[in-house]
Amino acid sequence: MRTVTFSDGGIVKLLNDKFVCAWVNRRPDLKFMDGLYPKEWRPRGLPNGAAVTNITSVFAAPDGTVIHAIPGYLNVAGFKRHLEFARKLQARLFDPAVKKEDRAGLFAKAHLEASKEAKDDNESEAHRLLAQRLMRVADLKVDYFDGLGDVMR
Amino acid sequence: MAVIKITWAPIALLSLALISAAKQENHPCTCHPREAGASGSRNDWEGYRKGGIAWHYTVDEALKIARDEKKLVFWYHVAGDLDKEGC
Numbered sequence: 001m002r003t004v005t006f007s008d009g010g011i012v013k014l015l016n017d018k019f020v021c022a023w024v025n026r027r028p029d030l031k032f033m034d035g036l037y038p039k040e041w042r043p044r045g046l047p048n049g050a051a052v053t054n055i056t057s058v059f060a061a062p063d064g065t066v067i068h069a070i071p072g073y074l075n076v077a078g079f080k081r082h083l084e085f086a087r088k089l090q091a092r093l094f095d096p097a098v099k100k101e102d103r104a105g106l107f108a109k110a111h112l113e114a115s116k117e118a119k120d121d122n123e124s125e126a127h128r129l130l131a132q133r134l135m136r137v138a139d140l141k142v143d144y145f146d147g148l149g150d151v152m153r
Numbered sequence: 154m155a156v157i158k159i160t161w162a163p164i165a166l167l168s169l170a171l172i173s174a175a176k177q178e179n180h181p182c183t184c185h186p187r188e189a190g191a192s193g194s195r196n197d198w199e200g201y202r203k204g205g206i207a208w209h210y211t212v213d214e215a216l217k218i219a220r221d222e223k224k225l226v227f228w229y230h231v232a233g234d235l236d237k238e239g240c
Contacts, residue, residue: 057227060226
């Protein structure tokens, strides 16, 4: 991701303009324990890459609502697709015309629709599992930072 | 025999360290397929450094800034071992 997707000028601009980014290092023994997906789910192989068990891209609204999450390596086109999905869904959920109590339903519907149009089984399953509950960052165990992020500075 | 052990142990260790360093220098990243325009080398920081993404250390820190700047938050979870590989 670093040497390909995060090195792409378009992605860098999009991320810096529209997102605040964080790099979180998990200890390897804590894989699948962050609470994003059910513990028993083990994503397997994406057609465009690997590392489905090692890396996850997560998108959240500024209020801490988890909008989208997708495991595994994503090339530029794939990352852009998921990023745009997250942006559009966030805009829909936080449209002033949408009541707070309706957000979970809209969230589930959007993810289930995306699940049907997914490019592969892994992506489809990720959307389907996310549709089951609207999560908040505070619900997740993401404080696994272990200092290795120094290499990114 | 004791003399031989004392003599060879540091040489063996040094050799292993040199082999490891050489492998790190030349070993291409195998975590993703190579694509046009990217070397795929784990030692290639050039593309990443150009323009670079402003990474924060924690999601909480990113959320606080996102609230002020009315932006979304993107965070990238990496298993620690993979990060050492430079991916």
